[in-house]
Amino acid sequence: DDVSFQNHNLINCFCILLTADIISTVEFNYSGDLLATGDKGGRVVIFQREQENKSRPHSRGEYNVYSTFQSHEPEFDYLKSLEIEEKINKIRWLPQQNAAHFLLSTNDKTIKLWKISERDKRAEGYNLKDEDGRLRDPFRITALRVPILKPMDLMVEASPRRIFANAHTYHINSISVNSDHETYLSADDLRINLWHLEITDRSFNIVDIKPVNMEELTEVITAAEFHPHQCNVLVYSSSKGTVRLCDMRSSALCDRHSKFFEEPEDPSSRSFFSEIISSISDVKFSHSGRYMMTRDYLSVKVWDLNMESRPVETHQVHEYLRSKLCSLYENDCIFDKFECCWGGSDSAIMTGSYNNFFRMFDRNTRRDVTLEASRENSKPRASLKPRKVCTGGKRKKDEISVDSLDFNKKILHTAWHPAENVIAVAATNNLYIFQDKVN
Amino acid sequence: RGSTMSAEVPEAASAEEQKEMEDKVTGPEKAEEAKLKARYPHLGQKPGGSDFLRRRLQKGQKYFDSGDYNMAKAKMKNKQLPTAAPDKTEVTGDHIPTPQDLPQRKPSLAASKLAG
Numbered sequence: 001d002d003v004s005f006q007n008h009n010l011i012n013c014f015c016i017l018l019t020a021d022i023i024s025t026v027e028f029n030y031s032g033d034l035l036a037t038g039d040k041g042g043r044v045v046i047f048q049r050e051q052e053n054k055s056r057p058h059s060r061g062e063y064n065v066y067s068t069f070q071s072h073e074p075e076f077d078y079l080k081s082l083e084i085e086e087k088i089n090k091i092r093w094l095p096q097q098n099a100a101h102f103l104l105s106t107n108d109k110t111i112k113l114w115k116i117s118e119r120d121k122r123a124e125g126y127n128l129k130d131e132d133g134r135l136r137d138p139f140r141i142t143a144l145r146v147p148i149l150k151p152m153d154l155m156v157e158a159s160p161r162r163i164f165a166n167a168h169t170y171h172i173n174s175i176s177v178n179s180d181h182e183t184y185l186s187a188d189d190l191r192i193n194l195w196h197l198e199i200t201d202r203s204f205n206i207v208d209i210k211p212v213n214m215e216e217l218t219e220v221i222t223a224a225e226f227h228p229h230q231c232n233v234l235v236y237s238s239s240k241g242t243v244r245l246c247d248m249r250s251s252a253l254c255d256r257h258s259k260f261f262e263e264p265e266d267p268s269s270r271s272f273f274s275e276i277i278s279s280i281s282d283v284k285f286s287h288s289g290r291y292m293m294t295r296d297y298l299s300v301k302v303w304d305l306n307m308e309s310r311p312v313e314t315h316q317v318h319e320y321l322r323s324k325l326c327s328l329y330e331n332d333c334i335f336d337k338f339e340c341c342w343g344g345s346d347s348a349i350m351t352g353s354y355n356n357f358f359r360m361f362d363r364n365t366r367r368d369v370t371l372e373a374s375r376e377n378s379k380p381r382a383s384l385k386p387r388k389v390c391t392g393g394k395r396k397k398d399e400i401s402v403d404s405l406d407f408n409k410k411i412l413h414t415a416w417h418p419a420e421n422v423i424a425v426a427a428t429n430n431l432y433i434f435q436d437k438v439n
Numbered sequence: 440r441g442s443t444m445s446a447e448v449p450e451a452a453s454a455e456e457q458k459e460m461e462d463k464v465t466g467p468e469k470a471e472e473a474k475l476k477a478r479y480p481h482l483g484q485k486p487g488g489s490d491f492l493r494r495r496l497q498k499g500q501k502y503f504d505s506g507d508y509n510m511a512k513a514k515m516k517n518k519q520l521p522t523a524a525p526d527k528t529e530v531t532g533d534h535i536p537t538p539q540d541l542p543q544r545k546p547s548l549a550a551s552k553l554a555g
Contacts, residue, residue: 076508082499083508170496189496217492271472323467326474
């Protein structure tokens with residue numbers, strides 16, 4: 001029973017990166033030609049899409065390693081006697097303005113702006129030094145020559161251009177570049193700061209939910225994002241399942257929201273787990289800017305920015321886990337933070353689950369599919385087979401029962417090419433790239 | 440089952456059907472809650488309390504000081520390298536050593552120079 005997704009068949013595309021560390025973030029750039037991953041060891045790996053090549057037709061659309069660098073190192077916070085992990089929490093690309101590429105990468109405390117540039121020429125014929133770099137004796141120089149540029153093997157260099165440090169007391173969970181391309185926000189558990197990309201010694205606090213008395217703390221910020229077109233609008237989600245939209249034009253400190261998105265809850269259905277599973281782990285604006293999507297533990301919800309009272313769509317990711325909440329609380333899986341993403345046309349959305357499963361929802365046809373990112377189950381250039389979880393009763397062949405799911409195999413990070421049906425899925429320390437079959 | 444559109448209701452569900460649907464949803468969750476409370480009777484009522492959140496704010500392992508941290512890091516690095524023969528490892532620190540436990544005294548540099 002082959003489920004076609006939007007009349008396309010997703011195929012596994014070769015590139016499986018095995019990293020030493022768990023991948024902690026995945027992000028395409030604005031054109032989709034570059035894909036960046038960050039991992040728990042503080043390293044960033046950037047992939048570049050191969051251009052169409054007539055001599056190697058199968059290599060069209062292949063992503064190959066373009067650059068690798070160490071972004072963050074572990075540090076020690078002397079005041080609190082705590083380790084500051086080097087794990088990259090988020091990477092966000094800047095729109096490309098010249099030949100070089102720029103991205104922001106952040107760990108718990110420090111954001112860095114990296115410049116990735118290509119060098120394919122080398123100057124030769126210096127006057128003051130030899131070809132191997134040794135200084136020439138100035139008295140031996142009898143003639144002047146003009147150095148000439150000679151081609152060399154392509155070298156991709158990454159250099160840190162800005163380091164934005166010491167602005168967060170708590171752990172950074174989000175960064176988001178503003179549509180003005182000059183500023184960006186960084187959000188931790190209790191505060192959101194606004195930065196100018198050129199200025200590292202100053203940051204402007206725009207949201208502060210820290211209570212005067214920490215005993216009164218009831219919720220934390222879980223994610224934040226700038227609107228894709230309106231440079232004055234941002235949203236942030238909370239551990240209580242709410243989203244606040246703030247307008248930076250209304251006041252300098254956006255503690256008072258302009259809009260408050262919360263789905264009403266039936267008080268009779270409230271349980272010990274209600275608040276935990278309602279905690280929003282990710283919030284993303286649609287490309288159009290008209291909608292936003294939130295991910296909580298069991299579902300993804302699509303909200304119309306013009307309607308705060310309830311979401312316009314709710315998609316169940318793995319509702320069968322509701323009867324497993326007790327064990328998921330005991331093994332801490334209930335606190336896993338899944339991300340979600342929009343397809344380029346906003347007609348489809350995707351999010352991860354357990355057992356290396358990920359889910360895709362077509363908003364127009366209202367169909368959904370469960371796919372698996374694993375080596376055993378996918379051969380290169382073969383179509384991905386839809387998976388099914390058996391929720392009760394007799395288990396059919398090819399179905400997997402809820403109790404057989406591997407909760408250590410979690411897909412927390414996924415990314416979707418901005419224009420094409422190419423997706424990147426991070427399964428622990430493996431990166432999978434899938435794309436539409438070209439007929 | 441996959442997704443619901445809140446904006447439109449295909450058929451008006453009767454009150455009975457709605458309660459049945461709700462039971463299906465609240466049933467498993469409340470059952471899980473009862474299971475948890477049975478295993479951990481001293482568990483507080485509100486899981487999202489400030490204690491819980493404050494612990495969440497301070498994630499990460501706490502060390503005594505930077506020396507403790509650097510020692511722990513060094514130990515981790517050594518663990519990743521192939522382990523040396525275990526019989527001559529240091530015994531000090533874990534328990535009071537006996538003369539048999541201590542490694543042989545290495546010849547002093549001065550002595551070896553003379554010997555060489």
